[in-house]
Amino acid sequence: MSEWIFAVCCGVPLAIIALHITVRLARHFSKFPIPQALTQLIDHPLRRKFIQPPDKTAIRHGIRPGMCVLEVGPGTGTYTLAAARRVGPEGKVVAIDIEPKIIERLNRRIRAEGVVNLEARVADVYDLPFDDGIFDLIFMITVIGEIPDVPRALAEFHRVLKPDGRLVFSELFPDPDYPLANALTRRVESEGFRLKEKIGNFFYYTLIFKKT
Ligand SMILES: C[S@@+](CC[C@H](N)C(=O)[O-])C[C@H]1O[C@@H](n2cnc3c(N)ncnc32)[C@H](O)[C@@H]1O
Known part of the structure; x- marks a missing residue:
């Protein structure tokens, strides 16, 4: 039993460190969206129960x-469906992803669960298919580290947000694309946003920005 505990206590941190090193090395040469199958690994029951419960x-x-x-x-789509529950029948959630398979799978889930205030479509953050100033809030969880040109994406978020809109990032340390909160804050604040609130700690955090 003690060997098992030792193996888990050493193996899990070592696996996370190895994953960080491998992905960060690969990212040095090219940024690419996470393969669709891996998004299911991220959606882990422990994360949903203890770290980032969806609701x-x-x-x-x-x-x-x-x-x-x-x-x-x-x-x-776990956090998308929670957002749809939270905005209720008077609100609306739109989810976009560059990977068509992610959107196909999410649309199947939306139909299966009969959700009517949620729409999912394929789109790139560099060219959002929306009019100016229509969203109250934009959020993304463990996504910004996959975007190669962050200022270009931030300009689009700025454009489609209402003047008093909020831009929200949540990050989780085991994600190999995890950015440090201070570094992310500096980048976002240099593109027309100001940090309004920071929640969490080193291992998982949420940053809420408003437009300046
Ligand atoms: C690590 S997954 C995050 C999944 C989910 N938010 C979660 O926390 O469980 C990152 C997602 O960002 C998407 N993505 C990456 N680059 C993108 C881009 N340029 N435009 C839109 N979506 C992008 C990927 O396809 C992937 O679905």
Whole structure:
């Protein structure tokens, strides 16, 4: 038994470190979206129970009933569906992802669960298919580290957000694309946003920005 505990205590951190090194090396040469199959690994029950419970995460993000919300990079859609529950029948959630398979899978889930205030479509953050100033809030969870040209994406977020809109990032340390909160704050603040609130700690955090 003690060998098992020792193996888990050493093996898990070592596996995370090895994953970080491998992905960061690969990212040095090219940035690419996470393969669709891996998004299911990220959507782990332990994460949903202890670290980022979906409904609590929607509240932590500042999503309120009636809002019009954009999620970038929904993965399996667990947090997208929680956002749709939170905005309620008067609100709307739109999810976009660059990977068609992610959107196909999410659309199947939306139909199966009979959700009517949620729409998922294929789109790139560099060219959002929306009018100016229509969203109350944009959120993304473990996504920004996969975007090669962050200023270009931030310009699009700025454009489609309402003047008093919020831009929200949540990050999780085991994600190999995890950015440090201070570094992400500096980047976002240099593109027309100001940090309004920081929640969490080194291992998982949420940053909420407003437009300046
Ligand atoms: C690590 S997954 C995050 C999944 C989900 N948010 C979660 O936390 O479980 C990152 C997602 O961002 C998407 N993505 C990466 N680059 C993108 C881009 N340029 N435009 C839109 N989506 C992008 C990927 O396809 C992937 O679905």
